[in-house]
Amino acid sequence: MPATSPTDQQRRRRRTNRLLALAAGATAVGALTAAAALPASAGESHQPGGHFPGRYQDVQLLSFNDLHGNLEPPSGSSGRVTELQPDGTTKTIDAGGVEYLATHLRKAREGEKYSITAAGGDMVGASPLISGLFHDEPTIEALNELDLDVTSVGNHEFDEGARELSRLQNGGCHPTDGCYTDTEFQGADFPYLAANVLDEKTKKPILKPYWVWKKKDVKVGFIGVTLEGTPDIVSADGVKGLVFKDEVETINKYAKVLQKQGVKSIVALIHEGGFPASTAYNYDCDAPGAGDGISGPIADIAKNITPQVDALVTGHTHAAYVCTIPDPSGKPRMVTSAASFGRLYTDTTLTYDRWTGDIARTAVKSANHVVTRDVPKAPDMTELIGKWNTLAAPIGNRAIGYISADIPNTGTESPMGDLIADAQLAHGKELDPRTDLALMNPGGVRAGLTYAAKGSEGDGVVTFAEGFTVQPFANTVNLQDFTGAQLIQVLKEQVSGSNAAAPKILQVSSGLTYTLDLTKTGADRVVTDSIRLNGAAIDPSATYRVATNSFLAGGGDGFPTLAQGTNDLVGSDDLTALEKYLTANSSPTTPIAPPKADRITVVR
Structure with a gap:
C-alpha cells in the first residue's frame, strides 16, 4: 500500500x-479512583x-x-x-x-x-x-x-x-x-x-x-x-x-x-x-x-x-x-x-x-516492532530528505579518507574508538611533540565507518558527512599534563564512582595497554600492574601529556580527575583532527585498515 x-x-x-x-x-x-479488572467485553464496547x-x-x-x-x-x-x-x-x-x-x-x-x-x-x-x-x-x-x-x-x-x-x-x-x-x-x-x-x-x-x-x-x-x-x-x-x-x-x-x-x-x-x-x-x-x-x-x-x-x-x-x-x-x-x-x-x-477515568492496567499490552525497509517509502519524507541533502551536499560529499574494510563501533574497545584516539594523539603531537597518549569517551563515538558506498562516492571512500556522523559534537582536542598516579586514577574511574554500575571504558591510543578484569569489582577491575605505555610501566610520579576532547577535559562522563589537568593547550575540533589523520594516512591505493582493538585485554 x-x-x-x-x-x-x-x-x-x-x-x-x-x-x-x-x-x-x-x-x-476530578479525583483518583482505582481501576477495575476488565470484563471479557472490554475494548470498543458500547452501552x-x-x-x-x-x-x-x-x-x-x-x-x-x-x-x-x-x-x-x-x-x-x-x-x-x-x-x-x-x-x-x-x-x-x-x-x-x-x-x-x-x-x-x-x-x-x-x-x-x-x-x-x-x-x-x-x-x-x-x-x-x-x-x-x-x-x-x-x-x-x-x-x-x-x-x-x-x-x-x-x-x-x-x-x-x-x-x-x-x-x-x-x-x-x-x-x-x-x-x-x-x-x-x-x-x-x-x-x-x-x-x-x-x-x-x-x-x-x-x-x-x-x-x-x-x-x-x-x-x-x-x-x-x-x-x-x-x-x-x-x-x-x-x-x-x-x-x-x-x-x-x-x-x-x-x-x-x-x-x-x-x-x-x-x-x-x-x-x-x-x-x-x-x-x-x-x-x-x-x-x-x-x-x-x-x-x-x-x-x-x-x-x-x-x-x-x-x-x-x-x-x-x-x-x-x-x-x-x-x-x-x-x-x-x-x-x-x-x-x-x-x-x-x-x-x-x-x-x-470511562467510569474511573483511569487506565485498567490488567489489560495493558505492548510490543516492539521493527521499522523494516521492505515497505514503501513515505513520499513526504523522501522529499524532505532530498531538500536538506541538496543543501548539505557541497559540504558532505567531500572525500576525507579511504578505508579497506568496515571500522565498527562495537565492543568494549572498538576499532572506531581506537582510530579516533590515534587521530587525537597525532593532532596532539602536532600541537606539542611531548604528547604521550590520547583518551576518548565511548559515548562520543556515535557510529562506525562502512566500507560500502552510501552514495556515488565509491566503496571505501570516507566522506565528510560520514565523518560528521561519527563525531558530530564539535569538541576541541585539549592537551593537559597529569601525573602517572592521576592517569592510573582516570583509568580506574572507568569502573568506579559514578561509573561503577555502568562502566564507561575509554578508547585509548596506540601504545597504551592494560588488563580489564571483569571478574573483580569496582576500581580493582583495572589491573594497575598491567598498565603500560609503549611497553613501560606507568611511573606514578612522572608527568604525562594527555590529549582528550574538551568534554572529558572538563571532567565529563564521570571522570573528575580529568578536570584536574594542568598546562592546558586547546587545539582544533575533534572532527578536524579525524579528517587530518585520515587524509595523512590513507589514499585510494593505500586505504587505512581497521585497528585490531587489542589494546585492552578483557578478562571475563
Missing part, C-alpha cells in the same frame, strides 16, 4: 488540536442501545526514543536490530530511516480512533550531517510530519543549550547562521516536556512539565523528564544556568498535579533506561518474573514512581525492551524502550475506563 502524506491543512489542524489539548490539561477537574460509548476504550500509544536526527537509514550495525528466533538463535534485520518509520507508524494508526504518538527524548543532538549541519531543524520538520504528539527532553536536547532548545520548540531562524531556506523555521508542532529541568534563578521548569491529550471524554496526561545526571554527560555550556531534579520526585509531584486536575490516566516519558539481559528486541524481560530480565537505573526508578502513573516510556540506553516492572504497590506496570535511531517503534494498548 502506498504511504500517504499529511496535507498542509491536516498539519494545521493537528497543531491546533494539540494547543487545545494543552489548554484542556490546565482546566480539567445497550448504542447511543452512548461503552465503559472501556482502547487507546493506542505509539512510541520511540533516541532518534538522534537519523533521518536516513543508519549504516552498519547502527542500522540493524537483533531478533530472537523460537529455536534460541538470532538473526539481524536492517532497520530504520524516517521514510520507513513514517510508513510503519501511519499503517499502525489505520483503524485506530484513539491514537497517540510519544517519544522518550534525544530526538536531536549527535545527529548526522543532514540534520546536525542545520542545527537539527530538519529533524523537527520530520517529527512534525510523523505526527509526533509529545516528547520528553533528553540530555542531547541540551547540546546547544536551553536557548537553542527553546528555538527548536518555538521556531525562528538560528541566531548565528540565520535561515537556511526562504521559509522561516516554524518550530515543533509537539510540546517538549522538561518537568525536572529548572531555571536556576526562577526555580521553574524551562519548558512545560506535562501535557494532556484529550479526545472526546478520554484524557491521558504525559509527564516528561530527563535523567538527573544530565550535567555529567553534557558540556558545561549546554546546561549553564539549569538545575536537574530527581526523576522520581518530579514525576510523583506532577502526577499529583494531574490527579487534582481530574487527569487520572498518566504516562511518564523518562529519558533514562535500563539494560536487558539480551540485546534482541523481542527478548522477554519478564522471565522468570516481572521485570527480572532488566537492570540499570530504570529498574529502581520504576519501582519508586507512584502507582498513579500507568506506564513508562523510557530511553537513553539505546536498548530495546518491553517489561512489566512492579510499582511500589507491587502491581505490574508497563516499561518500554524502542532501541534508537528509529529502528523500532513500540505499540502499547492502554485500556481507558
